[in-house]
Amino acid sequence: MTKDLLALAHTALARARHFGASAADALVVDGRSLEVAVRDGAIENLEQSEAIEVGLRVFVGQASAAIATSKIDAAGIDRIAEQAVAMAKAAPPDPYAGIANPNQIAHDWAMPDIAGETLLDAAQLRDMALAAEKSALAVKGVSKSGGAGASSSDRSVALAASNGFSGTYQRTGLSLSATAIAGDGTAMERDYDYSSVIHREDLRSAEDIGSEAGRRVVRRVNPRKVKSQAVPVIYDSRIASSLVGHFLSAIMGSAIARGTSFLREKLGEQVFGENIHIIDDPLRPRGLASKPFDAEGIATKVLPLIEAGVLKSWILDLGSARQLGLQTTGHAARGLAGPPGPSSSNVILSPGSLSLDDMIKSIGTGFYVTELIGHGPNIVTGDYSRGASGFWIENGEVSYPVSEVTLAGKLADMFRNLEPANDLVYRGSINAPSCRLEGMTLGGR
Structure with missing residues (x-):
């Protein structure tokens, strides 16, 4: 065929x-x-x-x-x-x-x-x-x-x-x-x-x-409201991939070439903590976004994006690479009736050493996020604001469900403070373990 x-x-x-x-x-x-x-x-x-x-x-x-x-x-x-x-x-x-x-x-x-x-x-x-x-x-x-x-x-x-x-x-x-x-x-x-x-x-x-x-x-029934405050936040592994997704949007060659990313001047600089490693692996066996070549006939290969917290590469197709005076990274994707554009494949945030339970126990008072609402941050400025629901943490334990909360912050600060747990599970094309973030602003009642 x-x-x-x-x-x-x-x-x-x-x-x-x-x-x-x-x-x-x-x-x-x-x-x-x-x-x-x-x-x-x-x-x-x-x-x-x-x-x-x-x-x-x-x-x-x-x-x-x-x-x-x-x-x-x-x-x-x-x-x-x-x-x-x-x-x-x-x-x-x-x-x-x-x-x-x-x-x-x-x-x-x-x-x-x-x-x-x-x-x-x-x-x-x-x-x-x-x-x-x-x-x-x-x-x-x-x-x-x-x-x-x-x-x-x-x-x-x-x-x-x-x-x-x-x-x-x-x-x-x-x-x-x-x-x-x-x-x-x-x-x-x-x-x-x-x-x-x-x-x-x-x-x-x-x-x-x-x-x-x-x-x-069943765990979500009868949620409570909480007052506005700054607390540590844990993103469940099901939604932690959204944090990586925001990072990817900020390093797409098209955004960098247009100058519409808050990371446009950060190539080669420390963006995350030294314990953070992120790769794009288009050759991962059984990966949901794996492919042998991209939409422009370029062979795919594993691409380090973050090494020890340092931003190592943009995600580039031929057009954005030419505009930036660089070489394509083999990340072109296209539909049938349109031109190619840069796109990631299987992106993986490496797990940390703490279990999710231990991460929760390490927090006196905090918010365990299990669902996000809204479209996400402003990639040009890095401003982050999303509706959220999840569970309140008291004395190191998940205590009760919480809804109608807004999380706000700056992606640059969120990236620098991000700490991954060890519960990485491959669910889709972007995969991340649960992640802890410090200093998030929580808007409640």
């Missing part, structure tokens, strides 16, 4: 050159997915998709245009090739745009383990979701189901470019989630649990996911 996709990509390239493109690249994706949602013991929604699509980006000099189609016969390919060239001729030139030079492209690469079993069928997914929901409802204190869902996907990718690059890979995915509700009326609380993996054997059991969703929500 991947050979057929690659042949289709080369056909699109040839037609683009025929219509006058000076350079081009073609991305072909064959994607299949199936998703089942259940509620109260019955299927609530079932969605299935299957399509082969072609994305063609063409250059006429340094002007470019991109277009996509699902009509992959000869007439459909001719149509997008001709239209894309006409659009490029009308577009303004971009001095930083362009495909990779032939000496930059990957000619061989390591293939991470990112392809598992074939798609599960609707009945299998339904049974998994129903089992998760049943386990959530079995937890004492759960009043109703918020639903459960399971999905399976299979995606093959082919990329070819007029610089000589040609490559393919396949990715599969499987996920299962459950949401539980506790309490009644306006006092209802909601929480969830999930698992998302490449291989079925790595998926947590439906019973475990449902039970954990139930246990989490």
Whole structure:
């Protein structure tokens, strides 16, 4: 199948050159997915998709245009090739745009383990979701189901470019989630649990996911308000990845090139404490964002972002690298109908030495955050403000649930004071253990 996709990509390239493109690249994706949602013991929604699509980006000099189609016969390919060239001729030139030079492209690469079993069928997914929901409802204190869902996907990718690059890979995915509700009326609380993996054997059991969703929500019933104050804060590992996500937004090549990041002058400087190490690993076996090459045909490799607290690299695609006078880090990503841009892959904040329990015990009074609300900080200034809920810590113990709280601070200060626990679990493309932060401002009643 991947050979057929690659042949289709080369056909699109040839037609683009025929219509006058000076350079081009073609991305072909064959994607299949199936998703089942259940509620109260019955299927609530079932969605299935299957399509082969072609994305063609063409250059006429340094002007470019991109277009996509699902009509992959000869007439459909001719149509997008001709239209894309006409659009490029009308577009303004971009001095930083362009495909990779032939000496930059990957000619061989390591293939991470990112392809598992074939798609599960609707009945299998339904049974998994129903089992998760049943386990959530079995937890004492759960009043109703918020639903459960399971999905399976299979995606093959082919990329070819007029610089000589040609490559393919396949990715599969499987996920299962459950949401539980506790309490009644306006006092209802909601929480969830999930698992998302490449291989079925790595998926947590439906019973475990449902039970954990139930246990989490029961703990949240009857939350209290707390007064405004400055206290130590612990971010649960489920949401600590958001802190790393804010850091990533601040070191994206596009933000650095535009001068819209509070870290734009910090390359090579101490940003975190000396105990902090963060890497981007696009070759991690079974990583949810692993890939052998990026969207511009550059071989991927492990990239240290923070070493002993020092900022070591931006995340760059070709365009942002050219604008900054640097080399790409192999982190280009793109959709079918748009140009590439820099994007991270599997990012990992290394764990510390303290357990979460010991970290909580080390705090006299503080806030254990389990949920965040809102869009996040201002990356230009580094100002941080988010709604939050979780649990109050008194005398080193989790005492009672808390809601309707606002956390505020400066990302620069938060990064310098961040202390990771040792409970790192790989859940997604950004992974972090629970983290303690000092000096956060808590806005309450």
